[in-house]
Amino acid sequence: MEALRRAGMEPIVHGSVARGDVTPKSDVDVVVPILVPSFKVEVALEAAGLQVIQRVMVMATPAHVVKAHLYLDERTSVTFPLAEMTKLEREFYKFGGEIGLDEVKRGVRVPGVDKRLMFIQPTSKGHVEEPVKGRETEVAERLGVSVDIVAERVYVLTRRDAIGRTGVYLKRALAPGESFEEVLKRLRDEDPAIRRMLSSRASLV
Numbered sequence: 001m002e003a004l005r006r007a008g009m010e011p012i013v014h015g016s017v018a019r020g021d022v023t024p025k026s027d028v029d030v031v032v033p034i035l036v037p038s039f040k041v042e043v044a045l046e047a048a049g050l051q052v053i054q055r056v057m058v059m060a061t062p063a064h065v066v067k068a069h070l071y072l073d074e075r076t077s078v079t080f081p082l083a084e085m086t087k088l089e090r091e092f093y094k095f096g097g098e099i100g101l102d103e104v105k106r107g108v109r110v111p112g113v114d115k116r117l118m119f120i121q122p123t124s125k126g127h128v129e130e131p132v133k134g135r136e137t138e139v140a141e142r143l144g145v146s147v148d149i150v151a152e153r154v155y156v157l158t159r160r161d162a163i164g165r166t167g168v169y170l171k172r173a174l175a176p177g178e179s180f181e182e183v184l185k186r187l188r189d190e191d192p193a194i195r196r197m198l199s200s201r202a203s204l205v
Contacts, residue, residue, distance in 0.1 A: 003045055004030070013028065019097040051072065052071065055180070059171075061168075067082065068180045083201040137150075
């Protein structure tokens with residue numbers, strides 16, 4: 001996160017790291033939540049001596065933003081959008097709990113919702129858990145997000161429990177020498193869904 005800040009970005013970390021309910025299997029997902037050229041992120045990491053072992057482009061559904069994932073190891077990644085995020089896509093991170101670099105340094109923990117749809121409230125001795133279903137409005141108010149993002153996540157995660165993970169619309173690993181922008185341009189020319197998504201948002205392609 002310090003490497004990204006030195007390059008003029010304000011990254012966040014979200015999920016269990018932000019909430020404090022970490023386990024040995026917890027992923028560390030650092031996010032740059034604004035539109036930024038991919039080379040700027042990659043150069044910032046390289047300048048700090050961090051090696052990217054895999055670069056992957058992901059689009060969850062035909063309606064969602066395309067994101068770039070830079071993996072530093074199996075459990076640590078840096079994510080950033082390749083087109084402008086919608087309000088709900090941005091709120092996704094706050095829904096799960098997010099903090100910035102200064103808060104990480106101070107040991108701040110914030111409330112958020114995990115994949116079991118449990119509201120995690122940090123306490124001085126750990127955390128307490130409360131179910132989200134049936135309390136969507138209250139949860140939205142406590143997190144400072146819209147009821148829409150809470151309802152969307154309840155639907156998605158409940159459906160996942162019922163029928164299992166259904167995969168994502170697009171997942172493409174980049175080869176050495178490829179840039180996210182050039183791959184996205186090619187996909188835009190080939191895929192109507194990606195073309196529609198890009199036509200309705202600001203992007204770098």
